[in-house]
Amino acid sequence: MITPQINPFIRKLEQLFPLTPEEKDLLQSSCSRTLEFRADKDIVREGEQPTDCNLLLEGMVFRYKVLEDGKRQIFSFHVPGDIYDAQSFLLETMDHSVATLTPCTIALIPHETMRQITEKYPRIGRAIWKDTLVDAAIFREWMASIGRRSAYQRIAHIMCEMMVKLHTVGLADDHRRIEWPITQAELGDALGLSNVHVNRTLQELRKHGLITLKDSTLVVHDWEALQRAAMFAPLYLHLKSDRPGRHNGERPTA
């Protein structure tokens, strides 16, 4: 009954490790403080030294860095349930920033609480650690995208990834329709492309009948074809309940 909004996080951790009722209660009560942010606002900035970890309850955020010459690289997009700055628990200084894509609700977990929980309940500690490792796996896949996939494949790939991530937290019933609050400029900064080229490549995807993207909504018309176009293989997301047939088109490691 305490702060029921924290469920997305618990649901997510349970995907990684089963939790006991006691552990769940503990997590619920650990993040009593919540904050609200409007869209397009920085939550944390590079160089800061946070005192709490942030848990996203509602909305979407992204992590990014701006280089000396003004160019921006976006590192990740996050959905409800993500504890997107777990790293601040162990790394003193932020090496990047976090900003909202949409209006957001976040829960705060003081680092001291993190320390106590992880020490007393090593299983929870491992679950959160594991979550940060999946994060890193996603960074690697993005590296592969930016480094070795074409613009067309990159855009298809990130769409597959968002579809699966949102499906996992119950925000995409089938693999067909999701909220898409990402502008073309942001998409470019995430994929190492210019906004102009993103625009032209999106038109290609539409022309091929793979997607519709309008009114902040992405509709995927051919989920299997999109995955093939992206060379998408969701192993890197390390989903526990990766039932056969769940992500059609997935290939075993050849």
Added chain:
Amino acid sequence: MITPQINPFIRKLEQLFPLTPEEKDLLQSSCSRTLEFRADKDIVREGEQPTDCNLLLEGMVFRYKVLEDGKRQIFSFHVPGDIYDAQSFLLETMDHSVATLTPCTIALIPHETMRQITEKYPRIGRAIWKDTLVDAAIFREWMASIGRRSAYQRIAHIMCEMMVKLHTVGLADDHRRIEWPITQAELGDALGLSNVHVNRTLQELRKHGLITLKDSTLVVHDWEALQRAAMFAPLYLHLKSDRPGRHNGERPTA
């Protein structure tokens, strides 16, 4: 006295967290089994389910993935002291491979031992966790390089990074000369470039008097200029002893 070669790892962890003598002894005795590999051999392959974590004692390795269409992306290069597959402790299946660059000696730490150590000595657990977070920070920086830096900047940047990493483990006395067992093709696969373009860009760097690269040795003639050319800001490496003047040319977060 037990397996003295493990020192590079302990030295590294101590950079992250101070360790007690008891903790150090424990670490020493935990990785009694070692393996030798020749150059250019796979150590772990995508799809496998390792039972031990690997700790690099001597030599250099890299992590990589080959996409469906045969293109390769290299994710990281590792130096002695790196526990480059800590993730296998918590993520069952490898989502990428690891191969040697040079002949290597590695120590094996069974996952069961990892579990016991991290449970009994949360400080060590946090140190290793922290190390995986620094790993992730480096992935992000590489993403920024591939996505938003020019070929010239990318190559300069990775040279700065390797210089600092090797300096940290005592393999670069000044910031001037390091072993460089990385071929131009590998460099291209790490930076999202073709080997041909890497070759031409290296010639640019030489022409500008920044480096000499010959006989698997990199000599940096102007450390500050190289960092400027790369837009290198080592904050993302989260080095503890980042004394002022250590990395000249470093800029505070503007």
Added chain:
DNA sequence: CGGATACTTGAGGGTTGTCAAAATATGTGG
């Protein structure tokens, strides 16, 4: 010493970037 690997060079093309401006959508205040 010889085969394999790595490096270098040239030519030409394609993907993607930049600049600029128009068209459309979005949101906020009155």
Added chain:
DNA sequence: CCACATATTTTGACAACCCTCAAGTATCCG
């Protein structure tokens, strides 16, 4: 609820950076 300012998307023209293919040279290692 409209109006206006702002943000986003779209289009065009052109250039640049980087890729591919191909072949030759140098180097390494067994």
